[in-house]
Amino acid sequence: MKKLLSILTIGVLAFASNYANLQISNSTLGIYAQGKITNNEIYARGFFLYNDKKDKNNFYSIGLKGEGNLIGINIPNIKVSLLLDLVHTKNNTALPVGIGVFGYVPNIDYSVFVRGEYEYAPEILSFDDANRFSKFDIQVGIQPIENGEVFVGYRNISFNHNYNSVMYGGIGYHF
Template sequence: MKKLILGAMIASSMLMAENFANVKITNDTIEVNAQYKVDPQNNIFARGTFLYNDNDNRNNFYSIGVKGEGNLIGIDLNYVKFSLIMDFVHTKNNSALPIGIGVNSFIPNMQIPTFVRGEYEFAPKVLSFDDADRFSRLYIEGGVQPIENAEIFAGYRNISFNSNYDSSFYIGAGFNF
Protein backbone atom coordinates (compact mmCIF):
# COMPACT_ATOMS: atom_id res chain seq x y z
CA MET A 1 0.00 0.00 0.00
CA LYS A 2 2.85 2.40 0.84
CA LYS A 3 4.42 1.78 -2.58
CA LEU A 4 1.10 2.50 -4.29
CA ILE A 5 0.64 5.80 -2.43
CA LEU A 6 4.24 6.83 -3.07
CA GLY A 7 3.90 5.95 -6.76
CA ALA A 8 0.68 7.97 -7.05
CA MET A 9 2.33 10.99 -5.39
CA ILE A 10 5.33 10.81 -7.72
CA ALA A 11 3.12 10.41 -10.80
CA SER A 12 0.89 13.33 -9.79
CA SER A 13 3.90 15.54 -9.12
CA MET A 14 5.36 14.72 -12.55
CA LEU A 15 2.20 16.06 -14.18
CA MET A 16 2.61 19.42 -12.46
CA ALA A 17 5.70 21.08 -13.89
CA GLU A 18 5.68 23.91 -11.35
CA ASN A 19 7.27 21.84 -8.59
CA PHE A 20 11.01 22.23 -8.17
CA ALA A 21 14.06 21.46 -6.12
CA ASN A 22 17.31 23.42 -6.44
CA VAL A 23 20.69 23.91 -4.82
CA LYS A 24 22.55 27.24 -4.41
CA ILE A 25 26.26 27.26 -3.57
CA THR A 26 28.67 29.94 -2.28
CA ASN A 27 32.07 29.78 -0.55
CA ASP A 28 30.51 29.37 2.92
CA THR A 29 26.98 28.09 2.27
CA ILE A 30 24.84 25.47 0.59
CA GLU A 31 21.13 26.21 0.25
CA VAL A 32 18.49 23.65 -0.72
CA ASN A 33 15.03 24.86 -1.83
CA ALA A 34 11.92 22.89 -2.73
CA GLN A 35 8.39 23.80 -3.78
CA TYR A 36 5.35 21.57 -4.24
CA LYS A 37 1.98 22.55 -5.74
CA VAL A 38 -0.61 21.51 -3.15
CA ASP A 39 -3.69 22.97 -4.89
CA PRO A 40 -3.48 22.89 -8.71
CA GLN A 41 -6.72 24.82 -9.32
CA ASN A 42 -5.73 27.76 -7.10
CA ASN A 43 -1.94 27.87 -7.63
CA ILE A 44 -1.06 27.33 -3.97
CA PHE A 45 2.42 25.98 -3.18
CA ALA A 46 4.13 24.62 -0.07
CA ARG A 47 7.81 25.55 0.06
CA GLY A 48 10.86 25.05 2.20
CA THR A 49 14.49 26.15 2.47
CA PHE A 50 17.50 24.87 4.38
CA LEU A 51 20.67 27.00 4.36
CA TYR A 52 23.78 25.32 5.79
CA ASN A 53 26.25 27.99 6.86
CA ASP A 54 29.91 26.95 7.35
CA ASN A 55 30.79 30.26 9.01
CA ASP A 56 31.49 29.68 12.75
CA ASN A 57 29.64 32.88 13.72
CA ARG A 58 26.39 31.88 12.00
CA ASN A 59 23.78 29.19 12.62
CA ASN A 60 21.90 27.28 9.95
CA PHE A 61 18.77 28.89 8.49
CA TYR A 62 15.39 27.16 8.03
CA SER A 63 12.26 28.34 6.26
CA ILE A 64 8.84 26.79 5.54
CA GLY A 65 5.81 28.49 4.10
CA VAL A 66 3.17 28.92 1.43
CA LYS A 67 3.01 30.83 -1.83
CA GLY A 68 0.03 31.83 -3.96
CA GLU A 69 0.48 33.09 -7.50
CA GLY A 70 -1.17 34.08 -10.76
CA ASN A 71 -4.94 34.16 -10.94
CA LEU A 72 -5.20 33.32 -7.21
CA ILE A 73 -4.01 36.82 -6.34
CA GLY A 74 -5.73 38.51 -9.29
CA ILE A 75 -2.60 39.18 -11.36
CA ASP A 76 -1.86 36.91 -14.31
CA LEU A 77 0.11 38.36 -17.23
CA ASN A 78 1.50 36.53 -20.26
CA TYR A 79 5.21 36.55 -19.41
CA VAL A 80 5.20 37.64 -15.75
CA LYS A 81 3.90 35.81 -12.67
CA PHE A 82 3.44 37.67 -9.40
CA SER A 83 3.16 35.82 -6.10
CA LEU A 84 2.32 36.45 -2.46
CA ILE A 85 4.46 34.65 0.11
CA MET A 86 4.16 33.87 3.82
CA ASP A 87 6.93 31.92 5.54
CA PHE A 88 8.17 30.95 8.98
CA VAL A 89 11.95 31.49 9.22
CA HIS A 90 14.25 30.35 12.00
CA THR A 91 17.87 30.25 13.13
CA LYS A 92 19.14 29.24 16.58
CA ASN A 93 18.34 32.61 18.21
CA ASN A 94 15.92 34.26 15.76
CA SER A 95 12.49 33.53 14.33
CA ALA A 96 10.04 35.52 12.22
CA LEU A 97 6.84 35.32 10.14
CA PRO A 98 7.67 37.42 7.06
CA ILE A 99 5.21 38.34 4.33
CA GLY A 100 6.47 39.09 0.84
CA ILE A 101 6.06 39.33 -2.90
CA GLY A 102 7.70 37.49 -5.77
CA VAL A 103 8.09 38.02 -9.51
CA ASN A 104 9.00 35.37 -12.08
CA SER A 105 9.37 35.97 -15.83
CA PHE A 106 10.60 34.08 -18.85
CA ILE A 107 12.12 36.42 -21.42
CA PRO A 108 10.24 35.93 -24.72
CA ASN A 109 11.84 35.14 -28.09
CA MET A 110 15.06 33.64 -26.70
CA GLN A 111 16.55 30.53 -28.32
CA ILE A 112 17.26 28.98 -24.91
CA PRO A 113 14.51 29.59 -22.32
CA THR A 114 15.87 32.43 -20.14
CA PHE A 115 14.33 33.62 -16.88
CA VAL A 116 14.65 36.26 -14.18
CA ARG A 117 12.99 36.02 -10.79
CA GLY A 118 13.05 37.75 -7.48
CA GLU A 119 11.49 37.70 -4.02
CA TYR A 120 11.37 40.12 -1.14
CA GLU A 121 10.03 39.30 2.34
CA PHE A 122 9.83 41.45 5.45
CA ALA A 123 8.77 40.97 9.07
CA PRO A 124 8.54 43.99 11.38
CA LYS A 125 9.08 43.76 15.13
CA VAL A 126 5.55 42.49 15.78
CA LEU A 127 6.18 39.45 13.51
CA SER A 128 9.73 38.77 14.79
CA PHE A 129 10.47 36.58 17.80
CA ASP A 130 13.27 35.40 20.09
CA ASP A 131 16.20 37.83 19.71
CA ALA A 132 15.01 39.24 16.37
CA ASP A 133 13.64 42.78 16.11
CA ARG A 134 13.02 42.53 12.37
CA PHE A 135 13.68 40.27 9.39
CA SER A 136 14.14 40.77 5.65
CA ARG A 137 15.12 38.50 2.79
CA LEU A 138 15.86 39.40 -0.84
CA TYR A 139 16.60 37.03 -3.74
CA ILE A 140 17.38 38.06 -7.33
CA GLU A 141 18.21 35.34 -9.88
CA GLY A 142 18.74 34.96 -13.59
CA GLY A 143 19.33 31.80 -15.54
CA VAL A 144 18.57 29.46 -18.41
CA GLN A 145 16.93 26.08 -18.97
CA PRO A 146 19.46 24.29 -21.23
CA ILE A 147 17.28 21.15 -21.27
CA GLU A 148 13.63 20.67 -20.44
CA ASN A 149 12.93 20.64 -16.68
CA ALA A 150 16.50 21.58 -15.67
CA GLU A 151 17.92 25.02 -14.95
CA ILE A 152 21.20 26.68 -14.10
CA PHE A 153 21.32 30.17 -12.63
CA ALA A 154 23.26 32.81 -10.75
CA GLY A 155 21.88 35.16 -8.16
CA TYR A 156 22.24 37.39 -5.15
CA ARG A 157 20.66 36.95 -1.71
CA ASN A 158 20.53 39.16 1.34
CA ILE A 159 19.14 37.66 4.54
CA SER A 160 19.01 39.91 7.57
CA PHE A 161 17.67 39.64 11.08
CA ASN A 162 18.74 42.54 13.36
CA SER A 163 22.02 42.59 11.44
CA ASN A 164 23.19 40.96 8.25
CA TYR A 165 22.97 37.16 8.40
CA ASP A 166 24.12 36.43 4.83
CA SER A 167 24.76 38.65 1.84
CA SER A 168 26.30 36.79 -1.09
CA PHE A 169 26.34 35.95 -4.76
CA TYR A 170 25.74 32.29 -5.61
CA ILE A 171 25.44 29.83 -8.45
CA GLY A 172 22.84 27.12 -8.59
CA ALA A 173 21.16 24.29 -10.44
CA GLY A 174 17.66 22.94 -10.20
CA PHE A 175 15.16 20.44 -11.51
CA ASN A 176 11.49 21.09 -12.29
CA PHE A 177 9.08 18.19 -12.07
Protein backbone atom coordinates (compact mmCIF):
# COMPACT_ATOMS: atom_id res chain seq x y z
CA MET A 1 0.00 0.00 0.00
CA LYS A 2 2.88 2.38 0.79
CA LYS A 3 4.35 1.84 -2.67
CA LEU A 4 0.98 2.39 -4.33
CA LEU A 5 0.47 5.65 -2.43
CA SER A 6 3.99 6.82 -3.35
CA ILE A 7 3.41 6.01 -7.04
CA LEU A 8 0.06 7.80 -6.97
CA THR A 9 1.58 10.89 -5.34
CA ILE A 10 4.42 11.04 -7.89
CA GLY A 11 1.95 10.47 -10.72
CA VAL A 12 -0.30 13.25 -9.43
CA LEU A 13 2.62 15.68 -9.51
CA ALA A 14 3.07 15.05 -13.24
CA PHE A 15 -0.35 16.46 -14.19
CA ALA A 16 -1.79 19.99 -14.35
CA SER A 17 -4.31 21.28 -11.80
CA ASN A 18 -2.46 19.70 -8.90
CA TYR A 19 -2.97 20.37 -5.21
CA ALA A 20 -1.06 19.22 -2.14
CA ASN A 21 -1.33 20.01 1.55
CA LEU A 22 0.30 19.23 4.85
CA GLN A 23 -1.85 18.72 7.98
CA ILE A 24 -0.25 18.84 11.44
CA SER A 25 -1.74 18.03 14.86
CA ASN A 26 -0.18 17.13 18.20
CA SER A 27 -0.04 13.38 17.36
CA THR A 28 -0.44 13.12 13.56
CA LEU A 29 1.10 14.33 10.33
CA GLY A 30 -1.04 14.15 7.20
CA ILE A 31 0.01 14.54 3.56
CA TYR A 32 -2.69 14.94 0.92
CA ALA A 33 -2.18 15.25 -2.86
CA GLN A 34 -4.51 15.31 -5.85
CA GLY A 35 -4.08 15.80 -9.56
CA LYS A 36 -6.39 16.15 -12.54
CA ILE A 37 -6.21 12.98 -14.65
CA THR A 38 -8.58 13.84 -17.52
CA ASN A 39 -9.90 16.91 -19.31
CA ASN A 40 -13.11 16.38 -17.35
CA GLU A 41 -13.25 17.15 -13.65
CA ILE A 42 -11.77 13.81 -12.51
CA TYR A 43 -8.92 13.79 -9.99
CA ALA A 44 -6.68 11.07 -8.58
CA ARG A 45 -6.01 11.60 -4.89
CA GLY A 46 -3.97 10.14 -2.08
CA PHE A 47 -3.69 10.72 1.66
CA PHE A 48 -1.15 9.41 4.17
CA LEU A 49 -1.66 9.94 7.91
CA TYR A 50 1.29 9.20 10.17
CA ASN A 51 0.13 8.51 13.72
CA ASP A 52 2.78 8.55 16.46
CA LYS A 53 0.56 6.90 19.09
CA LYS A 54 1.80 3.39 19.90
CA ASP A 55 -1.68 1.83 19.75
CA LYS A 56 -2.53 3.35 16.34
CA ASN A 57 -1.32 2.34 12.89
CA ASN A 58 -0.70 4.69 9.98
CA PHE A 59 -3.65 5.42 7.67
CA TYR A 60 -3.49 5.25 3.85
CA SER A 61 -6.08 6.36 1.30
CA ILE A 62 -6.12 6.43 -2.51
CA GLY A 63 -9.02 7.17 -4.78
CA LEU A 64 -10.87 9.26 -7.32
CA LYS A 65 -12.85 12.47 -7.07
CA GLY A 66 -15.33 13.76 -9.65
CA GLU A 67 -16.70 17.28 -9.32
CA GLY A 68 -18.69 20.11 -10.89
CA ASN A 69 -20.29 19.63 -14.29
CA LEU A 70 -19.07 16.02 -14.39
CA ILE A 71 -21.62 15.08 -11.74
CA GLY A 72 -24.28 17.50 -12.99
CA ILE A 73 -24.04 20.05 -10.17
CA ASN A 74 -22.96 23.58 -11.04
CA ILE A 75 -23.46 26.17 -8.28
CA PRO A 76 -21.58 29.52 -8.38
CA ASN A 77 -18.71 29.67 -5.83
CA ILE A 78 -19.42 26.09 -4.65
CA LYS A 79 -18.00 22.81 -5.96
CA VAL A 80 -19.69 19.53 -5.06
CA SER A 81 -17.66 16.32 -5.43
CA LEU A 82 -18.34 12.60 -5.43
CA LEU A 83 -15.59 10.51 -3.83
CA LEU A 84 -14.53 6.88 -4.15
CA ASP A 85 -11.54 5.72 -2.11
CA LEU A 86 -9.67 2.68 -0.86
CA VAL A 87 -8.64 3.21 2.78
CA HIS A 88 -6.32 1.02 4.82
CA THR A 89 -4.63 0.61 8.19
CA LYS A 90 -2.74 -2.45 9.39
CA ASN A 91 -5.89 -4.42 10.32
CA ASN A 92 -8.67 -2.53 8.50
CA THR A 93 -9.57 -1.91 4.86
CA ALA A 94 -12.65 -0.30 3.31
CA LEU A 95 -14.03 1.06 0.02
CA PRO A 96 -15.99 4.15 1.11
CA VAL A 97 -18.04 6.44 -1.10
CA GLY A 98 -18.69 10.01 -0.16
CA ILE A 99 -19.45 13.60 -0.95
CA GLY A 100 -17.28 16.69 -0.77
CA VAL A 101 -18.09 20.40 -0.83
CA PHE A 102 -15.78 23.35 -1.46
CA GLY A 103 -16.98 26.93 -1.24
CA TYR A 104 -15.29 30.31 -1.12
CA VAL A 105 -16.12 33.96 -0.55
CA PRO A 106 -15.12 35.89 -3.70
CA ASN A 107 -14.04 39.52 -4.10
CA ILE A 108 -12.28 40.10 -0.79
CA ASP A 109 -8.58 40.77 -0.11
CA TYR A 110 -7.88 37.18 0.96
CA SER A 111 -10.09 34.42 -0.41
CA VAL A 112 -11.81 32.66 2.48
CA PHE A 113 -12.83 29.05 1.88
CA VAL A 114 -14.57 26.10 3.51
CA ARG A 115 -13.83 22.55 2.38
CA GLY A 116 -15.61 19.48 3.74
CA GLU A 117 -15.85 15.76 3.01
CA TYR A 118 -17.84 12.86 4.37
CA GLU A 119 -17.20 9.22 3.40
CA TYR A 120 -18.86 6.03 4.56
CA ALA A 121 -18.47 2.30 3.97
CA PRO A 122 -21.04 -0.13 5.41
CA GLU A 123 -20.14 -3.66 6.44
CA ILE A 124 -20.36 -5.00 2.87
CA LEU A 125 -17.61 -2.54 1.75
CA SER A 126 -15.41 -3.06 4.86
CA PHE A 127 -12.81 -5.81 5.10
CA ASP A 128 -10.27 -7.40 7.47
CA ASP A 129 -11.27 -6.45 11.05
CA ALA A 130 -13.46 -3.51 9.97
CA ASN A 131 -17.25 -3.77 10.22
CA ARG A 132 -17.76 -0.21 8.96
CA PHE A 133 -15.81 2.93 8.13
CA SER A 134 -16.58 6.64 8.26
CA LYS A 135 -14.53 9.78 7.75
CA PHE A 136 -15.54 13.38 8.30
CA ASP A 137 -13.12 16.22 7.50
CA ILE A 138 -13.73 19.97 7.42
CA GLN A 139 -11.28 22.82 6.79
CA VAL A 140 -11.65 26.60 6.99
CA GLY A 141 -8.89 28.83 5.66
CA ILE A 142 -7.60 31.73 3.64
CA GLN A 143 -5.44 32.12 0.54
CA PRO A 144 -2.86 34.79 1.49
CA ILE A 145 -1.05 34.28 -1.83
CA GLU A 146 -2.47 33.35 -5.22
CA ASN A 147 -1.81 29.58 -5.09
CA GLY A 148 -1.14 29.08 -1.38
CA GLU A 149 -3.47 28.54 1.52
CA VAL A 150 -3.42 28.30 5.31
CA PHE A 151 -6.21 26.48 7.14
CA VAL A 152 -7.46 24.86 10.33
CA GLY A 153 -9.47 21.69 10.27
CA TYR A 154 -11.20 18.93 12.16
CA ARG A 155 -10.95 15.26 11.16
CA ASN A 156 -12.78 12.20 12.51
CA ILE A 157 -11.84 8.77 11.13
CA SER A 158 -13.56 5.66 12.47
CA PHE A 159 -13.21 1.91 11.85
CA ASN A 160 -15.70 0.20 14.22
CA HIS A 161 -14.39 2.62 16.87
CA ASN A 162 -12.69 5.99 16.80
CA TYR A 163 -9.32 5.80 15.02
CA ASN A 164 -8.50 9.53 14.87
CA SER A 165 -10.47 12.57 16.02
CA VAL A 166 -8.38 15.72 16.06
CA MET A 167 -8.15 19.44 15.29
CA TYR A 168 -5.21 20.30 13.03
CA GLY A 169 -3.57 23.15 11.15
CA GLY A 170 -2.15 23.07 7.68
CA ILE A 171 -0.80 24.66 4.56
CA GLY A 172 -1.61 23.87 0.95
CA TYR A 173 -0.45 24.80 -2.51
CA HIS A 174 -2.10 24.65 -5.97
CA PHE A 175 0.29 24.10 -8.89
